[in-house]
Amino acid sequence: MYLFSNTNSIKHYLYSVVNTTVMRNLKFLLASVGVAASLHSSAQDLNEAYNLSNTTPQGTARSIGFGGALGSIGGDFSSISVNPAGLGVYRTSELSFTPSLKINFASSTFQGGTRDDNNVRATINNFGVVFTEAPKGIRYDRRAWKAVSFAIGMNRVADFNHDYSYDGTNYSSSASLAFEADANAYPGAITPGTLAYTGVHSGIISISGLNYYTAVPFAGGIEQRNVIRERGGINEYVFSLGGNYKERLLLGVTLGVPSIKYYRNSDYTETILASNNYNPGHFQTFTYNNQLNITGTGANLKIGAIYKVADFFRIGAAFHTPTLYNLSEVTDYGINSVVNNVHYAVSTANYLPQNRFDYSFVSPFKSVVSASLILKKLGFITADLEYVDYSTMRFYYPDGFNENTGISYKTEADQMNQSVSATYQSAANLRVGAEIKLTKYLMIRGGAGYYGNPYKTGTPMERIDVSAGLGFRSKNFFADFGMVNSMYKFGEQAYSEVNYNYVATANTNALPPVATVGNSINNIAMTIGVKF
Numbered sequence: 307m308y309l310f311s312n313t314n315s316i317k318h319y320l321y322s323v324v325n326t327t328v329m330r331n332l333k334f335l336l337a338s339v340g341v342a343a344s345l346h347s348s349a350q351d352l353n354e355a356y357n358l359s360n361t362t363p364q365g366t367a368r369s370i371g372f373g374g375a376l377g378s379i380g381g382d383f384s385s386i387s388v389n390p391a392g393l394g395v396y397r398t399s400e401l402s403f404t405p406s407l408k409i410n411f412a413s414s415t416f417q418g419g420t421r422d423d424n425n426v427r428a429t430i431n432n433f434g435v436v437f438t439e440a441p442k443g444i445r446y447d448r449r450a451w452k453a454v455s456f457a458i459g460m461n462r463v464a465d466f467n468h469d470y471s472y473d474g475t476n477y478s479s480s481a482s483l484a485f486e487a488d489a490n491a492y493p494g495a496i497t498p499g500t501l502a503y504t505g506v507h508s509g510i511i512s513i514s515g516l517n518y519y520t521a522v523p524f525a526g527g528i529e530q531r532n533v534i535r536e537r538g539g540i541n542e543y544v545f546s547l548g549g550n551y552k553e554r555l556l557l558g559v560t561l562g563v564p565s566i567k568y569y570r571n572s573d574y575t576e577t578i579l580a581s582n583n584y585n586p587g588h589f590q591t592f593t594y595n596n597q598l599n600i601t602g603t604g605a606n607l608k609i610g611a612i613y614k615v616a617d618f619f620r621i622g623a624a625f626h627t628p629t630l631y632n633l634s635e636v637t638d639y640g641i642n643s644v645v646n647n648v649h650y651a652v653s654t655a656n657y658l659p660q661n662r663f664d665y666s667f668v669s670p671f672k673s674v675v676s677a678s679l680i681l682k683k684l685g686f687i688t689a690d691l692e693y694v695d696y697s698t699m700r701f702y703y704p705d706g707f708n709e710n711t712g713i714s715y716k717t718e719a720d721q722m723n724q725s726v727s728a729t730y731q732s733a734a735n736l737r738v739g740a741e742i743k744l745t746k747y748l749m750i751r752g753g754a755g756y757y758g759n760p761y762k763t764g765t766p767m768e769r770i771d772v773s774a775g776l777g778f779r780s781k782n783f784f785a786d787f788g789m790v791n792s793m794y795k796f797g798e799q800a801y802s803e804v805n806y807n808y809v810a811t812a813n814t815n816a817l818p819p820v821a822t823v824g825n826s827i828n829n830i831a832m833t834i835g836v837k838f
Contacts, residue, residue: 352722352729355699356760358566358631359669361463361540363387365432366404367833370788371775372739373753377676377690378612378622383434386457386546386560388690389610389624389674393455393548394556396438402459402835404432408467409828416821417474417530425469429539431831434459454549464540466568470823472800473531478816480524480576481594481801485511487808489518499659508652509645510592517810521589521645526582531575532800532821538568538600556612561605564629568600574800592643595653602633610674622676628698629669637661666702670695685742685749692737696730696760733758739773751775751788769794784835792827 362374365384369376376385380392383402405428412423440446440453485505489496493516496502502518505511510521522528543565548558577591610624638660640653654660671694678688701722703715739753755771775788799818 352725355667355701355726356696356730357464357466358540358629358667359694359696359699360757360760361542361564361669362757363461363463364406364465364829364831365461366402367406367431367775367786367788367831368751368777370431370773370790370829370831371751371753371777371786372688372741373737373755373771373773373790375676375688375690375737375739375753375755377610377624377674377688378620378678379676379686379688380556380612383432383436383457383459384461386434386459386544386558387461387463387542387562387608389612389622389676390546390548390558390560390608391556391610391612391622391624393436393457393546393558394453394550394612396436396455396548397440397453398837399436399438399455400835400837401435402432402833404430404831404833406431406462406829406831408465409830410468411826411828412468412470412823414470414472414821414823416472417476417819419472419474421471421473423469423471425467427467427537429462429465429467430460431462431829432460432833434461434544450552452550452553455547457544457546457548460541460543462539463542463564464566465829466536466538466570468536468825468827469534470825471531471533472798472821472823473529474819474821475527475579476524476530476819477527478524479818480520480522480528481530481574481818482510482520482522482524482576482592483809483811484801484804486518486520486811487804487806490810491805491808493518498657499661504641504652504658507657508592508641508643508650509648510589510641510643519810522576522592523578523582523585523589524576526584527579528582529575529577529579530800530819531577532572533575534570534572536568536570538566540564540566554614556614558610560608562608562629564604564606564631566600566602566604566631566633568598570596570598572596588646590644590647592641592645594641595639597638599636600633602631604629604631604669606630606669612676618680618682620676620678620680622674622678624674624676626672626674628671631667631669632664633667634662634664664704668700668702670698683743685740687740688738690735690737692735693732694735694760695732697727697732699726699730701726729762730760731762733760737771741777747779749777749779751777753790767794767796782837784833784837786833787831788833789828789830792829793825794827795822795824797822 363384369382369384376388381395385392408427410425414421436457438455485501489502543563546560575593606629607627612622638654643650674692676690680686701719703719735757737755741751743749753773757769759766759768771792773790777786797820
């Protein structure tokens with residue numbers, strides 16, 4: 307049983323795995339981004355799988371401007387992370403760099419309360435260099451390969467910078483019920499690292515006779531608040547080779563090495579209402595703090611082709627192998643509470659063990675088909691259709707026996723992967739865009755994207771992107787400006803339903819309330835580049 311669940315900034319949803327053997331693991335489910343924290347293995351989070359797999363190139367400002375529909379256009383460093391055959395478009399070498407500003411807004415409703423949050427962060431979307439060898443004159447006529455390019459650099463493919471919060475009043479349930487259920491399920495094993503231990507030593511769980519009870523008088527009314535701050539992202543370092551065969555067939559391959567850094571701090575608080583007259587335990591407040599750090603690297607391969615059906619029409623196709631990640635998660639957690647005017651502090655700084663878990667994760671494969679209409683001196687119109695089967699995501703845990711759950715890590719991984727298959731489905735993502743030349747040197751861009759629902763059950767999560775941009779091109783220099791607004795909503799429970807077979811408190815079978823969080827994620831970028 308998972309106690310708290312908070313989904314990630316770019317895509318957040320709650321899917322709890324109800325199993326009494328994992329009630330011993332004090333977990334937060336993440337979202338953003340989102341990724342999970344637990345006492346023994348924070349890898350066990352369905353949302354973590356989705357956030358590692360839901361990647362979208364956020365590289366150059368040019369690509370952002372026309373919606374990231376790069377599959378058959380090429381000639382842009384971001385295309386290396388979509389269809390590496392786009393390298394075959396290059397005729398000169400180039401160096402590019404893209405700083406960006408992420409401006410994110412969140413508006414949450416929960417139990418009659420509304421909260422607004424915002425977050426502004428500066429990041430680097432892209433840097434890279436393309437080395438191109440393109441023969442001219444007689445050499446061009448004699449050679450079948452009209453150009454060959456090698457590229458190395460970085461594209462940002464996920465961003466986890468996100469702040470959101472929600473609060474409201476509740477008369478039907480409390481997160482402390484998970485502590486109560488854990489204590490009653492394992493009365494002889496109140497040991498550090500369990501919900502029972504944390505609850506008893508923070509004063510929010512008391513004992514009467516043979517049973518443990520929550521000290522939180524939620525039936526009389528409590529205020530619940532959850533405040534989440536997330537930071538980090540996934541940067542993919544790319545090594546790519548591509549070429550142009552007889553001005554008809556473009557081929558390319560990319561070795562991708564994604565690097566993930568993720569930090570999350572969440573504070574979940576329950577406080578008794580002033581109007582609450584039923585308080586036999588003299589409970590006043592508690593705050594559960596969870597800090598999670600995830601780091602790791604992976605590897606994948608992308609292969610692609612673009613075929614020029616005619617001078618005005620191109621088609622493209624690319625295949626991305628699954629990414630194999632090796633990840634490490636470190637969790638710090640604890641409770642600060644005030645019960646009967648006594649302050650308690652139970653955390654990894656004193657009584658609780660810090661938790662680290664190392665494991666592997668495999669993301670799903672991706673396939674992309676594309677088409678572009680080239681309008682010569684006017685510009686182009688382009689579209690990508692991407693297919694991702696999220697049900698194929700898989701966790702791999704180290705060999706050994708988990709002392710906290712009483713089962714092997716292999717069995718836990720099998721159970722988790724079964725939950726992944728039962729929760730997720732395949733999704734189709736559509737990106738469209740256009741570039742129009744205003745003058746010889748100046749162009750305007752626009753685009754849109756639709757990202758399909760990855761979940762089989764629960765509230766659908768679909769994302770809509772709208773983008774625009776400007777570009778300047780000269781013989782040896784270029785500068786681009788692009789921005790994209792991503793809009794989506796998600797539903798989240800601050801904590802999940804407990805196993806009521808182990809809850810001694812009466813009238814506690816109500817489901818936890820759901821918060822609705824609406825998000826507006828803005829990525830504003832500028833690319834500066836030189837050709838040589």
